[in-house]
Amino acid sequence: MDAEQLRENAHLMVDFIADYYNSIESFPVLSQVQPGYLRKLIPDSAPNHPESLHNVLDDVQGKILPGVTHWQSPNYFAYYPSNSSVAGFLGEMLSAGLNIVGFSWITSPAATELEMIVLDWLGKMLKLPEHFLSTGQGGGVIQGTASEAVLVVLLAARDKALRKVGKNALEKLVVYASDQTHASLQKACQIAGIYPENCRILKTDSSTNYSISPDLLTEAISHDLGIGLFPFFLCATVGTTSSTAVDPLLELGKISKSNEMWFHVDAAYAGSACICPEYRQYLNGVEETDSFNMNAHKWFLTNFDCSALWVKDRHALIQSLSTNPEYLKNKASEANMVMDYKDWQIPLGRRFRSLKLWMVLRLYGLENLQCYIRNHIQLAEHFEALVAQDPIFEVVTRRIFSLVCFRLLPHHNSEDDGNKLNHDLLDAVNTTGKIFISHTVLSGKYILRFAVGAPLTEERHVNAAWKVLQDEASTLLARDPL
Numbered sequence: 001m002d003a004e005q006l007r008e009n010a011h012l013m014v015d016f017i018a019d020y021y022n023s024i025e026s027f028p029v030l031s032q033v034q035p036g037y038l039r040k041l042i043p044d045s046a047p048n049h050p051e052s053l054h055n056v057l058d059d060v061q062g063k064i065l066p067g068v069t070h071w072q073s074p075n076y077f078a079y080y081p082s083n084s085s086v087a088g089f090l091g092e093m094l095s096a097g098l099n100i101v102g103f104s105w106i107t108s109p110a111a112t113e114l115e116m117i118v119l120d121w122l123g124k125m126l127k128l129p130e131h132f133l134s135t136g137q138g139g140g141v142i143q144g145t146a147s148e149a150v151l152v153v154l155l156a157a158r159d160k161a162l163r164k165v166g167k168n169a170l171e172k173l174v175v176y177a178s179d180q181t182h183a184s185l186q187k188a189c190q191i192a193g194i195y196p197e198n199c200r201i202l203k204t205d206s207s208t209n210y211s212i213s214p215d216l217l218t219e220a221i222s223h224d225l226g227i228g229l230f231p232f233f234l235c236a237t238v239g240t241t242s243s244t245a246v247d248p249l250l251e252l253g254k255i256s257k258s259n260e261m262w263f264h265v266d267a268a269y270a271g272s273a274c275i276c277p278e279y280r281q282y283l284n285g286v287e288e289t290d291s292f293n294m295n296a297h298k299w300f301l302t303n304f305d306c307s308a309l310w311v312k313d314r315h316a317l318i319q320s321l322s323t324n325p326e327y328l329k330n331k332a333s334e335a336n337m338v339m340d341y342k343d344w345q346i347p348l349g350r351r352f353r354s355l356k357l358w359m360v361l362r363l364y365g366l367e368n369l370q371c372y373i374r375n376h377i378q379l380a381e382h383f384e385a386l387v388a389q390d391p392i393f394e395v396v397t398r399r400i401f402s403l404v405c406f407r408l409l410p411h412h413n414s415e416d417d418g419n420k421l422n423h424d425l426l427d428a429v430n431t432t433g434k435i436f437i438s439h440t441v442l443s444g445k446y447i448l449r450f451a452v453g454a455p456l457t458e459e460r461h462v463n464a465a466w467k468v469l470q471d472e473a474s475t476l477l478a479r480d481p482l
């Protein structure tokens with residue numbers, strides 16, 4: 001690494017990125033390229049001789065950016081947000097600059113210790129129970145994604161259960177979740193060897209706003225116990241992917257406790273909102289959980305990736321995931337004086353991700369972060385009111401955070417139940433390139449999702465997005481009159 005070369009090139013790169021943010025609204029939000037477009041534009045093999053950064057940046061501008069979907073555009077309303085910020089960016093930059101691999105404490109004591117401190121800070125902001133803090137039996141760790149978070153706790157829970165019922169009892173272990181639980185749990189079950197027929201997917205519907213019914217869970221557990229199975233893991237969600245449903249943690253917590261099950265809460269998206277006192281109620285009952293996860297890389301101004309996981313009993317995780325090869329042995333670890341995060345995750349190597357979360361927490365402060373969340377929720381409320389005022393649209397589920405689920409109403413004479421109509425509307429608005437929204441299906445209905453959460457989004461963007469939706473709906477209806 002030549003420091004002067006870095007200085008010169010990094011300045012160019014920062015200018016390039018700043019210009020990108022200045023012009024971000026000029027790109028179609030959803031990339032409009034066709035599959036395989038890039039192979040036609042890039043040589044078949046790597047160059048023999050060095051090229052200039054200017055040439056590479058020209059290619060980024062001309063060949064890469066057309067194939068980018070602009071998640072940071074203020075007109076991005078799809079899936080859930082994946083925030084960037086100056087603070088998060090600077091943290092990423094610093095992490096890339098130091099480029100350490102902090103798997104054990106000794107490989108960079110600051111990386112381990114800062115991660116513990118920053119997750120304690122965030123845990124306190126969320127008013128998580130004391131046992132999740134590193135000062136007790138538990139602690140926090142940064143995983144890459146919520147998918148990794150649920151996998152590692154499922155492995156810990158599985159092994160804990162097998163120690164109890166016997167190591168050959170894998171076929172008896174049962175996992176509970178709902179039909180709204182993110183697919184990452186299914187993947188985790190596949191990896192953990194949970195028998196597919198032992199994954200209980202509890203049905204939800206509009207009567208509970210798509211949250212888990214504690215009665216259904218109790219029934220399912222009793223049934224499984226009756227046939228000699230062993231309920232061991234429950235995954236609840238605060239802010240489901242389709243519609244931000246919130247499972248009733250308190251009641252679910254009591255059920256898992258009385259059945260000695262591991263209770264995990266996935267708050268990947270909505271966890272961020274719970275730093276505001278008025279939304280903290282959605283975490284009531286978190287004291288009954290064994291693990292809790294939120295993605296700082298979604299709605300917390302921390303550049304991807306940064307998924308915060310807290311566990312009540314870190315030893316359960318370590319028992320499942322630790323290895324101790326000779327080549328990693330060192331005095332601090334052997335003396336049990338330190339935390340080695342390699343034993344809390346799947347890979348060995350790990351990035352210095354706490355730097356960017358630390359930057360975000362320090363450069364914004366709690367009050368600004370709360371304002372940030374509230375602003376997006378107000379914008380979503382505003383969008384919801386626009387939809388509600390238009391008789392040809394309907395708001396489909398109760399909005400809780402910054403996601404609005406809505407649809408264009410089919411005419412009562414129409415043969416279409418509205419699914420094709422809304423599918424076509426989604427296609428039409430996304431093809432304009434002016435906005436990007438996504439969809440889901442709830443109770444058999446095709447529904448449009450409008451997720452406010454890009455850091456640059458203002459009210460004018462929401463109004464403009466609504467105009468695009470109205471215009472495209474009018475065009476569709478004119479083509480296919482009601």
Ligand code: PLP
Nearest residue numbers: 145146147182239240241266268
């Ligand atoms: N859980 C919920 C509720 C989500 O909405 C998502 C993604 O949107 C995930 C988990 C998966 O997140 P990740 O990409 O961090 O694994």
